[in-house]
Amino acid sequence: MLEFIRIERQxxxxxxxxxRIKDFREIYQAFSEVRAASQASRCSQCGIPFCSAHCPLHNDIPDWLLLVAEGRWQEAYERAFATNALPEMCGRICPQDRLCEGHCVIEAGFGAVTIGAVENAIAEMAFAHGHAHPLQPREERPEHVAIVGSGPAGLAAATRLRERGYRVTIFERADRPGGLLTYGIPGFKLDKTAVMRRIAWLEDSGVTFRCNTALGQD
Structure with missing residues (x-):
């Protein structure tokens, strides 16, 4: 760690x-394992992590940056997922310049750690290497929870409820799940294959989606 003195922000x-002019796919490519580890190693591991303090989810950012720098990708994903049910979404579209990266202590003199890009790489590596396992609750509960809307809040709520063994059904009035992630954010910022992959992961975890269903009407 502390490689910010030697390694420039990338x-x-x-x-x-x-x-890019031929399609609407994402502008940026994901980091390779080597580049992600190199950029993660720039973290100063400061005593008071302002990046975490200014993250709405209070992600344990220095912890998973250290794990990536050490090549411990599965542990990095587990650490990131513990506080963020959608790391591949936040890594792509969260305004890091105003939140975690904007408050990185090395930002002024050396350029902030590329936290968002590393977070995205963590999730992509997890899916690529089979570390993003579907949820398997320790015990199934009898309660059945209905969630209205399959946007990011609904998907995150379903994830945490399913972790605890609740049966979950998400009602969505549109023809596809995802809400803002599917219909509100352009593909050049968030490829819809990433959204559909997470939804398929939730289905494999036991979450049921009912699209084309408007509560109070259907």
């Missing part, structure tokens, strides 16, 4: 413009 590479 963002993920952009896809070539000649490729």
């Amino acid at each position: 963002m993920p590479d952009k896809r070539p413009a000649v490729a």
Whole structure:
């Protein structure tokens, strides 16, 4: 760690413009394992982590940056997922410049750690290497919880409820789940395959989605 003195801040590479003009896919490519580990090693591991303090979820950012720098990817995902049910979404679209990265203690002199890009890499590596296992509650509870809306709040709530063994059904009035993630954020910022992958993961975890269903009408 503390490699910010030697290693400069780097963002993920952009896809070539000649490729981007032909589709609406994401502009930035994901970090490779090597580049993510290199950028994570820039963290100063400060005693008071302002990045975590200014994160709405209070993610344990220095902890999973250290794990990535050490090549412990599965542990990094488990640590990130413990406080954030949608790390691949937040890594892509969260306004890090105003939150975690904007309050990184090395931001002024050396450029902030690329926290968002590393968070996204953690999630992508977890899915690529089979570390993002579907939820398996320790015990099943008899209660059945209904969630109205399958946007990020609904997906996160379903994740935490299912972890605790509740049966969960999400009602969505649109024809596809995802809410804002599907219909409100353009594909060049958030590829819809990432959204559908997380929804499929929730279905594998036992969550039921009922689309084309408006409560009070259907």
